[in-house]
């Protein structure tokens with residue numbers, strides 16, 4: 597008899613600038629998936645790359661359309677990674693917790709439709725997938741226990757950013773940890789376990805943070821890629837060949853593009869500072 601698979605299905609979501617995407621961004625997903633599978637408790641079914649929108653206003657951030665296109669090229673050879681444009685097509689910058697909620701809701705909706713269709717099939721009715729989930733009874737949501745869980749995938753520097761004043765709202769950090777959980781990959785220059793120890797919130801939710809050690813350390817960053825490009829140096833084998841070609845064809849990353857948003861306050865800082873003054 598076939599053994600049933602009772603592992604929890606997980607969808608990994610990585611947010612960030614991806615300016616441009618590097619091979620290290622792709623490695624994060626591979627490392628996280630290996631780690632989660634090793635626990636025997638999780639089955640990773642998908643990885644989503646969600647580039648931040650231009651309204652984030654980070655210095656040197658080039659247009660989302662280019663960042664999206666490069667991420668799409670980079671994930672072409674993967675059968676489990678995809679790029680999602682929902683976040684970067686919003687009019688304004690979106691808090692990460694809302695991006696997580698959006699993807700979790702999408703999975704829940706898909707699951708309701710599936711359960712509804714299976715049930716209808718059993719009863720001999722044929723129903724169309726295009727039907728909105730809204731007309732499905734709520735009981736399908738409650739009965740539904742197998743919705744995959746979305747988890748935030750990040751590097752240790754992003755985990756450490758949770759402690760920067762006015763960058764993240766406390767309630768967002770709590771929701772990210774308690775409702776989703778974080779898979780954090782170690783990164784040169786960051787000390788994630790010490791940061792968890794020093795933060796009362798992170799310490800409280802440490803059971804929701806999976807720290808993954810990257811033994812084959814690699815200091816690739818988008819900042820270094822942009823710097824190399826400005827200096828006319830090769831970036832081959834640091835980003836996929838298709839991305840190198842795209843950058844060349846579109847003449848991306850120059851002294852000028854690096855000055856974009858120079859002197860402008862990062863949107864989360866501007867927003868949270870304004871809120872705290874109200």
Ligand SMILES: Nc1ncnc2c1ncn2[C@@H]1O[C@H](COP(=O)(O)OP(=O)(O)OP(=O)(O)O)[C@@H](O)[C@H]1O
Nearest residue numbers: 612613614620750751752754783814816817818819
């Ligand atoms: N070498 C790396 N090791 C671990 N995590 C990484 C690495 N490079 C990127 N990440 C993670 O990937 C996510 C997206 O990061 P981001 O787009 O800022 O890339 P970056 O290389 O840090 O770019 P930049 O230099 O522009 O900040 C973040 O969670 C970040 O921590």
Ligand SMILES: NC(=O)c1ccc[n+]([C@@H]2O[C@H](COP(=O)(O)O)[C@@H](O)[C@H]2O)c1
Nearest residue numbers: 611612613648691692693763764765864
């Ligand atoms: N309060 C928040 O939700 C918050 C604050 C700062 C950064 N972020 C996100 O973290 C990521 C950081 O990306 P970078 O490391 O490229 O700046 C982005 O996706 C950004 O949207 C979220």
Ligand SMILES: [Zn+2]
Nearest residue numbers: 612613753817
């Ligand atoms: Zn970064």
